[in-house]
Amino acid sequence: MPAVIEVRNLRKRYDDKIAVDDVSLTVQEGEIFGILGPNGAGKTTTVECIAGLRTPDRGEITVCGLDPRRDRAGLTRRLGVQLQAGCLPDRLQVAEALELYSSFYPAPADWRALMDDLGLAAKAKTAYAKLSGGQKQRLSIALALVGDPRVAILDELTTGLDPQARRDTWALIEGVRSRGVTIVLVTHFMEEAERLCDRLALIDAGRVVAVDTPAGLTERARIEQRIRFRPSRPLDDHLLTSLPDVSGVTRRGEFVIVDGNDNALNAVTTVLARNRIVAERLRVEQASLEDAFVELTGRHLDAVGPDAK
Numbered sequence: 001m002p003a004v005i006e007v008r009n010l011r012k013r014y015d016d017k018i019a020v021d022d023v024s025l026t027v028q029e030g031e032i033f034g035i036l037g038p039n040g041a042g043k044t045t046t047v048e049c050i051a052g053l054r055t056p057d058r059g060e061i062t063v064c065g066l067d068p069r070r071d072r073a074g075l076t077r078r079l080g081v082q083l084q085a086g087c088l089p090d091r092l093q094v095a096e097a098l099e100l101y102s103s104f105y106p107a108p109a110d111w112r113a114l115m116d117d118l119g120l121a122a123k124a125k126t127a128y129a130k131l132s133g134g135q136k137q138r139l140s141i142a143l144a145l146v147g148d149p150r151v152a153i154l155d156e157l158t159t160g161l162d163p164q165a166r167r168d169t170w171a172l173i174e175g176v177r178s179r180g181v182t183i184v185l186v187t188h189f190m191e192e193a194e195r196l197c198d199r200l201a202l203i204d205a206g207r208v209v210a211v212d213t214p215a216g217l218t219e220r221a222r223i224e225q226r227i228r229f230r231p232s233r234p235l236d237d238h239l240l241t242s243l244p245d246v247s248g249v250t251r252r253g254e255f256v257i258v259d260g261n262d263n264a265l266n267a268v269t270t271v272l273a274r275n276r277i278v279a280e281r282l283r284v285e286q287a288s289l290e291d292a293f294v295e296l297t298g299r300h301l302d303a304v305g306p307d308a309k
């Protein structure tokens with residue numbers, strides 16, 4: 001598959017703050033490529049440089065073979081951007097916004113069809129200020145697609161949405177991809193990244209810590225199995241920590257969480273049975289992207305700010 005976006009050794013500093021420090025990544029045609037990291041990791045700065053909205057201090061970027069800073073006109077025809085906090089004038093109506101934006105492009109998509117596809121037809125004459133959060137979000141996606149781009153950058157597109165609206169938006173993004181648009185998705189929601197992305201760059205403190213498929217990344221978490229249960233009687237953690245198949249035991253309320261290898265479930269249930277303890281509400285979970293992130297960075301994804309632990 002040909003590369004649609006190439007970023008090599010990107011660096012961007014704001015005054016004395018290095019926001020992006022040596023980021024390299026390649027996005028292939030037709031994929032949904034995620035950029036996942038905690039708040040302040042440098043995700044938005046990276047995509048703003050890709051979109052030609054910021055000038056890197058160092059590094060090279062090409063989008064569809066173009067330099068985003070030098071070939072602005074060419075880039076506009078190929079790249080659609082939905083950035084965070086996209087805001088329109090309060091009184092502008094949905095259809096007016098789409099028609100206006102489509103007039104900026106030499107070969108735009110059919111904005112009426114886009115309005116239908118995004119479930120906004122019934123809101124065509126509604127002013128921006130009167131739209132719900134989910135509708136505003138859908139409009140911002142429609143505006144990113146109205147130029148009929150080959151590549152779309154979507155930044156934090158489900159932030160602030162309720163779980164149902166978030167799932168609806170995911171379905172919509174899959175629909176956009178199936179029309180052949182390459183998508184770069186910036187997010188700090190693990191579930192979103194896991195569900196939607198073909199490949200992901202994990203970013204932390206301005207650096208790429210890993211690029212892989214969601215499954216490939218979770219394999220990097222040393223935990224192969226996580227067992228969660230409520231012991232029917234008081235349980236001495238040492239019974240479990242002394243097992244060679246177990247790498248860690250933590251408590252969450254009345255639940256015990258055991259991390260270990262493939263044989264951990266077997267070992268834990270045997271010890272519990274020997275001690276006449278029943279594992280109530282027993283669940284076995286696989287490692288998540290969150291676990292991989294913690295393994296790779298020592299930090300949790302939902303940590304606020306690059307210095308948070």
Ligand SMILES: Nc1ncnc2c1ncn2[C@@H]1O[C@H](COP(=O)(O)OP(=O)(O)OP(=O)(O)O)[C@@H](O)[C@H]1O
Pocket residue numbers: 014015017018019020037038039040041042043044045046188306
């Ligand atoms: N215009 C700016 N001036 C100064 N510092 C900035 C500016 N924009 C971002 N930063 C800082 O650069 C770092 C990276 O910010 P960026 O917005 O790229 O991160 P992010 O991963 O997108 O975070 P979030 O998810 O919170 O948007 C942060 O420490 C941020 O405070």
